Amino acid sequence: MNEINWEAGAAWMKGELIPVSQASVPVTDWGLTHSDITYDVVHVWDGKFFRLDDYLLRFENSLRKCRLSVEQSRQDMRHILHQIVARSGLRYAYVSFVASRGQPLVAGCRDPRECANHFYAWCVPFVWVFTEDVIERGVRLHVDEQVRRIEQHAVDPTAKNYHWGDFTRALFAAKDAGFDNTLLLDERGNLTEGPGFNIFIIQDGIVYTPRSGVLEGITRQVAMEICAANGVTVQVTDVSLDQALQADELFATTTGGGIIPVTRINNHVFSNDAPGEITSRLRDSYWQLHNDPAMSEAVCY
Amino acid sequence: MNEINWEAGAAWMKGELIPVSQASVPVTDWGLTHSDITYDVVHVWDGKFFRLDDYLLRFENSLRKCRLSVEQSRQDMRHILHQIVARSGLRYAYVSFVASRGQPLVAGCRDPRECANHFYAWCVPFVWVFTEDVIERGVRLHVDEQVRRIEQHAVDPTAKNYHWGDFTRALFAAKDAGFDNTLLLDERGNLTEGPGFNIFIIQDGIVYTPRSGVLEGITRQVAMEICAANGVTVQVTDVSLDQALQADELFATTTGGGIIPVTRINNHVFSNDAPGEITSRLRDSYWQLHNDPAMSEAVCY
Numbered sequence: 001m002n003e004i005n006w007e008a009g010a011a012w013m014k015g016e017l018i019p020v021s022q023a024s025v026p027v028t029d030w031g032l033t034h035s036d037i038t039y040d041v042v043h044v045w046d047g048k049f050f051r052l053d054d055y056l057l058r059f060e061n062s063l064r065k066c067r068l069s070v071e072q073s074r075q076d077m078r079h080i081l082h083q084i085v086a087r088s089g090l091r092y093a094y095v096s097f098v099a100s101r102g103q104p105l106v107a108g109c110r111d112p113r114e115c116a117n118h119f120y121a122w123c124v125p126f127v128w129v130f131t132e133d134v135i136e137r138g139v140r141l142h143v144d145e146q147v148r149r150i151e152q153h154a155v156d157p158t159a160k161n162y163h164w165g166d167f168t169r170a171l172f173a174a175k176d177a178g179f180d181n182t183l184l185l186d187e188r189g190n191l192t193e194g195p196g197f198n199i200f201i202i203q204d205g206i207v208y209t210p211r212s213g214v215l216e217g218i219t220r221q222v223a224m225e226i227c228a229a230n231g232v233t234v235q236v237t238d239v240s241l242d243q244a245l246q247a248d249e250l251f252a253t254t255t256g257g258g259i260i261p262v263t264r265i266n267n268h269v270f271s272n273d274a275p276g277e278i279t280s281r282l283r284d285s286y287w288q289l290h291n292d293p294a295m296s297e298a299v300c301y
Numbered sequence: 302m303n304e305i306n307w308e309a310g311a312a313w314m315k316g317e318l319i320p321v322s323q324a325s326v327p328v329t330d331w332g333l334t335h336s337d338i339t340y341d342v343v344h345v346w347d348g349k350f351f352r353l354d355d356y357l358l359r360f361e362n363s364l365r366k367c368r369l370s371v372e373q374s375r376q377d378m379r380h381i382l383h384q385i386v387a388r389s390g391l392r393y394a395y396v397s398f399v400a401s402r403g404q405p406l407v408a409g410c411r412d413p414r415e416c417a418n419h420f421y422a423w424c425v426p427f428v429w430v431f432t433e434d435v436i437e438r439g440v441r442l443h444v445d446e447q448v449r450r451i452e453q454h455a456v457d458p459t460a461k462n463y464h465w466g467d468f469t470r471a472l473f474a475a476k477d478a479g480f481d482n483t484l485l486l487d488e489r490g491n492l493t494e495g496p497g498f499n500i501f502i503i504q505d506g507i508v509y510t511p512r513s514g515v516l517e518g519i520t521r522q523v524a525m526e527i528c529a530a531n532g533v534t535v536q537v538t539d540v541s542l543d544q545a546l547q548a549d550e551l552f553a554t555t556t557g558g559g560i561i562p563v564t565r566i567n568n569h570v571f572s573n574d575a576p577g578e579i580t581s582r583l584r585d586s587y588w589q590l591h592n593d594p595a596m597s598e599a600v601c602y
Contacts, residue, residue: 011328024325025333027312027399027423032326034465034496035336067473098328101469108428110496111476112469122328127409150455151488153448155466163464164335165456168402168413172368175412187452187488195335195411 010088011122012080017087020122030115031100035162038062042218043126043255044085044093048296050289052078054218058160059097065159067112068099070119077119084123086301092126094256129196129256134180138263138275139252141183141194142174143241149184149192149213157193157215167195183265186213191239197254199239199262201247202278207234208243219253219286226259226285232278241265249276251283259283311389312423313381318388321423331416332401336463339363343519344427344556345386345394349597351590353379355519359461360398366460368413369400371420378420385424387602393427395557430497430557435481439564439576440553442484442495443475444542450485450493450514458494458516468496484566487514492540498555500540500563502548503579508535509544520554520587527560527586533579542566550577552584560584 009020031037040062042055056074063070072080077097085093102116130139147170155163170182183194191199192213198220200209207227209220227234244250249271250262259282261275270276275283289295310321332338341363343356357375364371373381378398386394403417431440448471456464471483484495492500493514499521501510508528510521528535545551550572551563560583562576571577576584590596 020329021327023328025328026322027324027326027397027421028321028425032333032338033340033463034469035463036465036469037333039334066469096328108426110430110472110482112472113476120328124329125409129411146454148452148454150451150464150466151449154451154455155464155470161466162334162336163451163456163466164337165451165462165464168335168337168367169457171411171413175414181411 006088007090007125009090009122009124010084011120012084013120014118017083020124023120023122025100026103029100029103030112031098031102034101036066036101036112037098037162038066038068038159039096039098039162040160041094041096041255042081044090044095044123044299045126045290045296047091047301048290048298049081049095050296051218051222052081052297054221058216058218062159063099065156066099068101068117070099070117072119077121080121082300084121085299088123089301090123090125093123094125094127095121095123097121127256129254130180130260135257135260138261138271138273139181140179140264141181141262142170142177142179143183143185143266144170144173145185147173147184149186151187152213157213160215164195171195185241189241191241191244194252196256197252197260200251200253201239201244202249202251202276203243203247205232205278207232207278208239209234209236210239211236212238217253217255219255219258222286222289223253223259223282226282226289230281230285249279251276251279258286307389308391308426310391310423310425311385312421313385314421315419318384321425324421324423326401327404330401330404331413332399332403335402337367337402337413338399338463339367339369339460340397340399340463341461342395342397342556343382345391345396345424345600346427346591348392348602349591349599350382350396351597352519352523353382353598355522359517359519363460364400366457367400369402369418371400371418373420378422381422383601385422386600389424390602391424391426394424395426395428396422396424398422428557430555431481431561436558436561439562439572439574441481441565442563443471443478443480443482444484444486444567445471445474446486448474448485450487452488453514458514461516465496472496486542490542492542492545495553497557498553498561501552501554502540502545503550503552503577504544504548506533506579508533508579509540510535510537511540512537513539518554518556520556520559523587523590524554524560524583527583527590531582531586550580552577552580559587
């Protein structure tokens with residue numbers, strides 16, 4: 001028997017701890033066939049969950065918005081997340097927890113109210129949404145006005161979801177054009193978000209971030225808290241592409257890397273093509289917060 | 302060892318024929334986590350695939366639109382579909398074939414161009430999108446103007462996809478209000494489609510169906526062919542909700558049941574709350590076509 005490589009990641013499914021490579025969802029599960037599923041992702045840094053309560057609370061809100069109901073309580077979920085990270089032994093991890101509509105209780109039924117919803121979770125080594133060299137030089141984002149973000153009266157972006165078709169199309173265009181990633185506009189031409197990150201602009205010392213059409217990111221929230229603690233004004237408002245192109249600095253926020261400098265959008269260059277000064281200070285504060293015991297919870301390895 | 306119940310369905314995955322209940326997709330596959338996946342569904346009726354070439358051709362188009370590339374040729378796919386239905390022994394089947402983005406070739410990579418795309422297929426007993434008693438009395442559809450169809454500049458509805466978040470929200474509202482199913486409007490208030498079906502209206506003997514924001518359904522195509530063969534004019538055009546509410550008759554089309562009478566939208570009643578006369582004739586023609594050797598291909602059991 002081959003030795004199991006738990007460091008590649010672990011999963012919890014139907015009460016069992018298994019290697020992540022063995023964790024799968026039936027091809028007929030509506031979580032797959034209808035993308036009728038919600039999830040969340042928390043990170044473990046230096047052996048500690050960062051802001052786990054915030055992620056668990058957001059996940060509960062997503063469940064309610066999606067009318068998904070699972071057996072596990074918040075404490076059960078917390079316990080499961082500790083278990084999978086401990087089993088993997090990972091000290092830096094990307095930890096995903098998921099609730100799926102599941103399959104109809106009666107074969108062939110098409111009523112979403114009559115399905116066996118289920119919860120599962122998995123972790124893998126920490127995922128950087130942007131590579132470290134890209135973070136150092138600043139992220140180059142592509143905006144393709146031909147592809148717009150799914151509108152919130154179609155799919156609610158505040159219930160974290162796997163509807164990435166718009167992101168994927170735009171990401172292909174961005175990669176083809178030599179950019180690191182993409183940023184999507186809504187129907188009115190306002191900034192929304194990119195695949196896995198929120199966006200902020202800084203103009204004359206004031207920080208702005210889109211108010212609608214976006215996930216209410218935990219790292220977005222942390223960035224706003226850091227600004228508040230440092231006397232930097234933040235406005236949550238509509239931000240048009242034109243406004244963004246006039247910005248002094250830009251940054252992205254994501255669980256997969258924190259506060260990330262953005263230095264280009266299409267052919268516009270910001271902050272001398274290098275990470276901006278305010279952005280860099282916020283980024284330092286973000287990582288310092290990981291040493292604050294109030295923000296973290298040690299994994300029970 | 303328990304005997305395998307192949308009649309519940311069969312699947313083809315990585316070169317192997319397995320019971321559908323054993324077919325699954327990894328929790329980290331982008332087909333799941335980004336709903337970065339396309340599929341098609343053909344039906345087998347009385348031991349024969351109906352219009353299989355049309356479905357295979359549409360699937361190839363979906364692959365191209367999604368920039369997915371799989372090893373299997375059209376002939377390979379055809380062979381696989383025959384194999385799974387033959388293995389199941391089902392004479393009336395819902396046959397799904399799928400291509401997923403898969404997983405990145407390098408762990409942690411976020412570039413959709415660098416993934417191991419893969420193909421799989423599965424079949425289960427024929428699925429009726431509407432139950433037979435509902436088809437007999439006529440379908441009652443709910444239109445909820447608060448939920449709109451995902452726009453085509455976000456996700457292309459002509460590449461058949463699992464982005465059903467809008468459908469699911471609207472379906473909950475429909476079921477809660479006591480309706481059979483839902484029909485979604487686009488941003489401008491025009492009809493689009495429902496979950497798994499296209500819509501047609503008939504006014505003064507002319508048949509209309511939405512031109513955009515919809516899957517180009519094979520059953521929709523067959524319905525238009527039947528109309529043409531019977532001298533009935535079809536216009537593929539924008540159809541507003543107001544126009545639809547003035548219609549003499551309505552019907553839906555789906556691989557999961559063919560041409561289906563619709564008798565109500567919200568509190569509007571059509572064709573005396575019974576299947577319309579033209580609709581019923583079209584429906585009869587649809588089933589008669591299943592006896593036309595040019596339309597079908599016998600499963601190699």
